[in-house]
Amino acid sequence: MPKPCWAVVSFKIEPGEPGSGFIYSSEVGVNQIESRYQKEIERTLPKALQQGIKGWEVTDLKITLVNGEHHNVHSRAGDFAVATPMAIMKGLNELGTDLLEPIMEFSIKAPEEYLGKISSALTKIGAEIQSHSIIGSKLKLLGHVPLATSLDFSVKLASLCSGKAKYRARLAEYRKSNNIVTTDYRGISPLERAKYILQARKALNV
Known part of the structure; x- marks a missing residue:
């Protein structure tokens, strides 16, 4: 014993x-x-x-x-x-x-003509647009998006804008998640x- x-x-x-x-x-x-x-x-x-x-x-x-x-x-x-x-x-x-999820801070640069398509795509992945500006014919968007819903967004954005958009993201913070995802104890x-x-x-x- x-x-x-x-x-x-x-x-x-x-x-x-x-x-x-x-x-x-x-x-x-x-x-x-x-x-x-x-x-x-x-x-x-x-x-x-x-x-x-x-x-x-x-x-x-x-x-x-x-x-x-x-x-x-x-x-x-x-x-x-x-x-x-x-x-x-x-x-x-x-x-x-509480379960926290990583939130990314993103920036998007693209031709102004793609504003509608980009905004729609961001809405679908739960993104929050903090600001947008247009200089000449160039569009710049800044905001936050959950990492879980945006893992392949850069690929989708490239396809959506025919490769004319630039997407950058970095970890900004952690927020309480509304989706309670558990994993088995190891x-x-x-x-x-x-x-x-x-x-x-x-x-x-x-």
Whole structure:
């Protein structure tokens, strides 16, 4: 039989500012959880956030260690490496998470005569046109578009404008997605606590 997990951890999880990544802090003294074990918790957190309850990486949140304990005789660093993902996933499951999608900032330059066709094509892929200008007979459009709907737009635009248009795009931001797309958890989820501990102890074949 595998050894039990001699580690107790409690986290406070809060939303962070967009683009902030994750910020970790501890309110627990070394008398509750020894420094070496707290370092193991901090080291394990990035891996614990690689897959959330929807299967995607979790970011833009604040995580604070607020309580916990170790056993003076039986605790090992590996126990906290096991307990940390289980506590994080439990918290995310209770709080819920929002799925974000990448939004691209685009610019299009083309002959003015193609304005109608280009505008129609952009509408179909959910683009937002922020500005447009016409200098001479040349048209310039600036705006934002979801990456998911615009992956092959440069090819479509070239066909639409007989190769006379130029399209450029770069990542601008992430926004909450209205389309909830989940992916299966790779491996055994920490929510399956018994199986997860057995796997971590190399006592379960998957």
